[in-house]
Amino acid sequence: MSTTGGATTARLLTRTRNDVPVDTPRVPAREAAERELSKPMYHENDPNLLQRGLNRFWDWIGNLFDATSGAAPGGPLGLLVIFLVVIALAAALWWRLGIPQRTAGSADSLFDDSPRSASEHRSAAEAHADAGRWNQAVQERMRAIVRSLEERALLDPRPGRTADEAAAEAGRSLPDHADGLRASALEFDDVTYGGRTADRGAYRRLRDLDTELERTKPLLSDAVPGAAE
Structure with missing residues (x-):
């Protein structure tokens, strides 16, 4: 072996020994990796808190749908059919019964x-009218009429009476x-239960009716059943 060849071989052996990877313990290596990955440069494109919350929510919805479709006969298609049947039944029931009607009661x-x-x-x-609170003014004026x-003993005091009932009884x-009593009761119902807004004109109609009723003599024979003719 020549001197040159021997020197080259020695250098190669030395490089090979120096290139052997160092066996670093697992825990320090993991901690070093965590420190490296915690640097801001690695998290510039991470979703914000709201986005993470929405992602978790949609993941939960997806898991819930998957679990439900797995339990339903026919899988996702069966779940869709069941959902459509429930909607159809609810629509049919609503169509059959209509909007729930109020019944006479404390409410x-x-x-x-x-x-x-x-x-x-x-x-x-009058206080509500002066303040422009027409809904409350109409309600209180209707109550004044019935009270x-x-x-005047034209209506018997009865708890739970509705405006419609009072108008029908007083109309006899x-x-x-x-007609004015029925219209006033309807106005009361509209602003109290129907979500409508009264105005100055509506209140004036009830106020005028209240004044007229105070001056009107009733038909006592009709007001009191069984009274002498």
């Missing part, structure tokens, strides 16, 4: 649990104002 009664006189209801109505009829002893 729809004309008066609340704190009875007041007709004069007090009128004062409250006044009760005070005050036939000339039966």
